[in-house]
Amino acid sequence: MDKNYKIYTKTGDKGETSLIGGKRVPKYHSRIEAYGTIDELNSFIGHLRDQLNDEKLREVLLEIQDRLFTAESILATEPKTEVARKLPKLFEEDVLHLESEIDRMNESLQPLSSFLLPGGHPLVSLSHVCRTICRRAERICIRLATETAVDDIVIRYLNRLSDYLFVLARYVAFLYNVPDLPWKARV
Numbered sequence: 001m002d003k004n005y006k007i008y009t010k011t012g013d014k015g016e017t018s019l020i021g022g023k024r025v026p027k028y029h030s031r032i033e034a035y036g037t038i039d040e041l042n043s044f045i046g047h048l049r050d051q052l053n054d055e056k057l058r059e060v061l062l063e064i065q066d067r068l069f070t071a072e073s074i075l076a077t078e079p080k081t082e083v084a085r086k087l088p089k090l091f092e093e094d095v096l097h098l099e100s101e102i103d104r105m106n107e108s109l110q111p112l113s114s115f116l117l118p119g120g121h122p123l124v125s126l127s128h129v130c131r132t133i134c135r136r137a138e139r140i141c142i143r144l145a146t147e148t149a150v151d152d153i154v155i156r157y158l159n160r161l162s163d164y165l166f167v168l169a170r171y172v173a174f175l176y177n178v179p180d181l182p183w184k185a186r187v
Contacts, residue, residue, distance in 0.1 A: 023078055030144045035075040037137040038158075042068040044133055048126045054175060057168070060101055064161065067094050071154045075141070078148075090153045098160040105171040110180075117181040120173055127169035134162040 042065050049061040070088040077087065118128035138158040144150050173180060 030140070030147055031075055031078070034137065034140045034144050034150075035072040037133065037140050038068050038072050038075070041130060041133040041137055042072075044126070044130045048123065048130055051123055051126065052172070057172075063097075064164075067157065071157060074151050074154055075144070090151070090157055092153070095153070095156050095160050098157070098164045102160075102164050102167045105167050108174055109167070109170050112180075114182040114184070116170070117183050118169070120178040120181050121176050123176065124169050124173045124178060127165055127172055131162050131165035131169065134158055134165055138162060 045061055045065055045068070049058050049065070052058050052061070067090060070090055073087050074090065119125050138155060141150055141155050141158060145152075145155065170180060172178075
């Protein structure tokens with residue numbers, strides 16, 4: 001890396017940033033909110049991955065982090081914008097891979113009979129934090145899709161990812177021999 005490279009550009013000092021392709025938008029723009037929330041999710045998934053000792057789960061989470069960066073680049077590009085470099089894409093196979101992993105983990109789990117409270121082990125709780133951030137990212141992307149074109153594969157991927165993260169929380173509890181915490185509604 002060039003020793004003269006600086007991480008700061010000062011181009012955002014007045015509350016704007018650039019989308020891929022160069023268009024300047026306010027930092028509160030819906031696109032920025034969408035990919036910024038996915039970036040937050042990606043960071044928490046990295047934190048979760050760093051804590052797990054199951055190599056298969058760590059491998060899947062690393063792949064998910066890669067796909068989340070792809071989703072961010074898709075969202076950071078205004079539709080019909082010509083870009084100088086080829087950008088990565090999400091594919092239906094990425095969604096199917098999440099479904100396959102959900103099915104694989106579910107084979108070890110008892111069927112659900114009630115809603116679950118997050119908790120019981122720090123990694124279970126962290127999995128649920130990731131799930132709720134993922135759901136927020138999905139809602140933001142759906143709202144963005146009412147304003148402008150959003151590749152529906154991004155929304156489908158986030159939807160399936162939140163399912164994956166829910167099952168992951170249960171699977172981590174299973175691996176650590178921690179019982180589910182069923183919610184018992186007070187009546």
